[in-house]
Amino acid sequence: MSDEAQPETEPAEPVGDARAGITAARASLAGVGTEPGVPKQDPILKASGVRRAFGGLVAVDVQHLEVQRGTITALIGPNGAGKTTFFNLLTGFDRPSRGEWVFDGRRADRMRSYQVARAGMVRTFQLTKALTRMTVMDNMLIGAANQVGERFWAGLIPPMWKAQEAANRAKAMELLERFKLIDKREDYAGELSGGQRKLLEMARALMLNPKMVMLDEPMAGVNPALKQSLLEHIKDLREEGMTVLFVEHDMDMVHEIADWVAVMAAGQLITEGTPDQISADRRVIDAYLGAHHDAAQH
Amino acid sequence: MDWHFVLSQALTQAIGPTMLVYALGAIGLNLQFGYTGLLNFGQAAFAAVGAYGLALSVATFGLPFWWGIVVGLGAAVVLALLMGIPTLRLRADYLAIVTIAAAEIVRRLFRATVWAEHTGGSDGMREFSDPFFNLNPFPKDASWTFAFVSMDGGRLTVDFGLFDLQYSNRDLWVMTVGWALIAVFLVIIGLLVHSPWGRVLKGIREDEEAVRSLGKNVFAYKMQALAIGGLIGAVAGFVYALARANVQPDTFSTDFTFYFYIVLILGGAARLFGPVLGAALFWFLYNILAQGLSEAINSGLISPEVMNQTQVGPLVFFLLGLGMVLLLIFRPQGILGNRRELMLDVR
Numbered sequence: 001m002s003d004e005a006q007p008e009t010e011p012a013e014p015v016g017d018a019r020a021g022i023t024a025a026r027a028s029l030a031g032v033g034t035e036p037g038v039p040k041q042d043p044i045l046k047a048s049g050v051r052r053a054f055g056g057l058v059a060v061d062v063q064h065l066e067v068q069r070g071t072i073t074a075l076i077g078p079n080g081a082g083k084t085t086f087f088n089l090l091t092g093f094d095r096p097s098r099g100e101w102v103f104d105g106r107r108a109d110r111m112r113s114y115q116v117a118r119a120g121m122v123r124t125f126q127l128t129k130a131l132t133r134m135t136v137m138d139n140m141l142i143g144a145a146n147q148v149g150e151r152f153w154a155g156l157i158p159p160m161w162k163a164q165e166a167a168n169r170a171k172a173m174e175l176l177e178r179f180k181l182i183d184k185r186e187d188y189a190g191e192l193s194g195g196q197r198k199l200l201e202m203a204r205a206l207m208l209n210p211k212m213v214m215l216d217e218p219m220a221g222v223n224p225a226l227k228q229s230l231l232e233h234i235k236d237l238r239e240e241g242m243t244v245l246f247v248e249h250d251m252d253m254v255h256e257i258a259d260w261v262a263v264m265a266a267g268q269l270i271t272e273g274t275p276d277q278i279s280a281d282r283r284v285i286d287a288y289l290g291a292h293h294d295a296a297q298h
Numbered sequence: 299m300d301w302h303f304v305l306s307q308a309l310t311q312a313i314g315p316t317m318l319v320y321a322l323g324a325i326g327l328n329l330q331f332g333y334t335g336l337l338n339f340g341q342a343a344f345a346a347v348g349a350y351g352l353a354l355s356v357a358t359f360g361l362p363f364w365w366g367i368v369v370g371l372g373a374a375v376v377l378a379l380l381m382g383i384p385t386l387r388l389r390a391d392y393l394a395i396v397t398i399a400a401a402e403i404v405r406r407l408f409r410a411t412v413w414a415e416h417t418g419g420s421d422g423m424r425e426f427s428d429p430f431f432n433l434n435p436f437p438k439d440a441s442w443t444f445a446f447v448s449m450d451g452g453r454l455t456v457d458f459g460l461f462d463l464q465y466s467n468r469d470l471w472v473m474t475v476g477w478a479l480i481a482v483f484l485v486i487i488g489l490l491v492h493s494p495w496g497r498v499l500k501g502i503r504e505d506e507e508a509v510r511s512l513g514k515n516v517f518a519y520k521m522q523a524l525a526i527g528g529l530i531g532a533v534a535g536f537v538y539a540l541a542r543a544n545v546q547p548d549t550f551s552t553d554f555t556f557y558f559y560i561v562l563i564l565g566g567a568a569r570l571f572g573p574v575l576g577a578a579l580f581w582f583l584y585n586i587l588a589q590g591l592s593e594a595i596n597s598g599l600i601s602p603e604v605m606n607q608t609q610v611g612p613l614v615f616f617l618l619g620l621g622m623v624l625l626l627i628f629r630p631q632g633i634l635g636n637r638r639e640l641m642l643d644v645r
């Protein structure tokens with residue numbers, strides 16, 4: 001995790017599609033086919049034969065998936081398609097029955113969850129996991145990687161870690177500023193609203209300087225005003241060179257920010273493509289979009 | 299009724315050798331339960347392996363005193379590993395079940411007749427504390443008076459008028475060592491919980507999955523907390539064994555663990571000074587109730603038809619239990635706790 005993905009200091013202005021990241025991301029995916037498991041130019045994640053069975057029920061059986069570096073990729077599918085299970089497998093929160101995957105050049109299928117995070121793939125949770133009885137600032141600081149003071153014996157000797165702590169604190173302040181939580185930094189995380197907790201969780205993940213951010217239903221239970229700001233924050237991640245993979249139900253959101261969409265149904269990857277291609281895909285409409293889209297029209 | 303005697307007894311006990319045992323045990327438990335959220339229901343077992351490690355080494359195997367201390371501490375680490383390795387990857391309740399069972403196993407092993415010739419079975423062991431008391435700097439025949447402090451044949455009396463504190467020279471030595479240990483552990487724990495290491499522990503208490511997702515090896519941290527808390531529990535066992543100059547298996551029953559919990563919750567969990575304040579208050583209340591009721595019966599204030607001396611013990615525990623329930627209803631955060639923190643929804 002030597003990558004210096006330093007966060008920008010100034011708060012991001014929404015500049016629409018004029019940003020450099022999106023152009024690069026779309027360009028890197030130009031001309032890629034739509035069959036499931038299609039190879040990409042520069043995949044940061046390459047998974048093969050990933051299977052997870054609970055007894056006789058096969059929850060996930062993905063033949064092949066590649067995620068292009070520097071893009072925002074959406075993982076969609078109807079309820080019970082195995083998206084979250086697949087997500088848990090990739091991040092080490094569940095063990096596959098079989099399968100292997102390479103993250104950023106390293107075999108990651110045998111890694112434990114904390115090793116996956118250290119390798120640069122950091123996730124958030126569908127049900128936000130703020131550390132409620134800790135301050136917002138402590139929530140941020142705990143995210144920083146390679147802390148000397150997190151070793152037991154070093155914890156006893158403050159001079160060993162005070163300087164590093166100050167640097168982490170400065171970085172946390174920048175991120176809190178950017179996520180508009182700066183005024184809340186001494187409040188308990190449990191006192192934040194649901195939306196603010198989502199922001200905190202994302203900001204906290206950035207404390208690790210991740211290469212890839214995995215968002216499990218980032219828009220679940222978020223009000224429309226906050227939704228827009230969350231979308232901008234996710235686009236910013238791409239601008240900073242991070243790769244984003246997110247699970248989502250909300251097709252509007254997928255359309256707005258995803259460069260690429262992978263569709264799962266019944267545990268399998270059924271197709272891939274750009275959002276427009278996916279919307280036009282008969283199989284996807286059959287499996288998922290048809291009913292869902294009609295309902296979403298109100 | 300002799301109020302002076304009752305108050306003196308209770309206050310003497312409130313900072314005396316037994317209170318130190320409760321304070322030390324609860325300091326260890328505070329790291330495990332208060333800061334890390336580990337439900338260790340076997341703190342009595344850590345005290346037991348400490349006490350027996352010392353007693354067996356010195357009395358049975360004739361090892362030097364300091365080796366006995368090393369053996370006791372080593373046994374606590376081994377116990378932490380034995381209980382932690384199978385359970386700390388699982389949900390929190392598994393640790394609770396395993397520790398409560400392990401504590402009973404430990405007690406019954408020390409009680410077993412099979413090796414009673416070494417352990418003394420249910421009678422326990424003595425004759426291991428001489429090396430400790432040989433180091434006692436308080437002479438047993440000193441007699442002097444200085445203002446309201448007087449020493450009479452090795453017995454210290456501090457007379458405050460309304461009450462006095464009285465300690466034998468052996469008590470004084472145990473208290474010197476015990477309070478020094480408390481000071482040392484409070485400094486260590488204070489440094490630890492305000493370090494990034496302690497922050498990870500608190501994070502684990504709040505949500506270990508979240509902490510795992512941030513790249514921390516949660517299992518290793520929980521193991522460290524269990525072992526360090528257990529080591530302090532073993533030290534409580536040393537003080538307990540030495541203060542009484544004997545060890546008995548049945549003193550390390552499940553009750554012992556729950557006294558540590560009462561002390562911790564009374565004082566305030568996850569508060570540095572909670573265990574010390576809780577221990578002093580718990581042991582003061584216990585003694586003032588026991589001595590007060592006993593005195594009241596002796597002086598005829600309570601007629602023998604209402605209750606007799608043998609009923610004092612159970613009634614005291616009834617009253618303490620009631621007090622505990624009221625505490626949990628009206629001040630669940632304990633004396634030093636932070637209500638605002640406790641009222642946050644923890645799911």
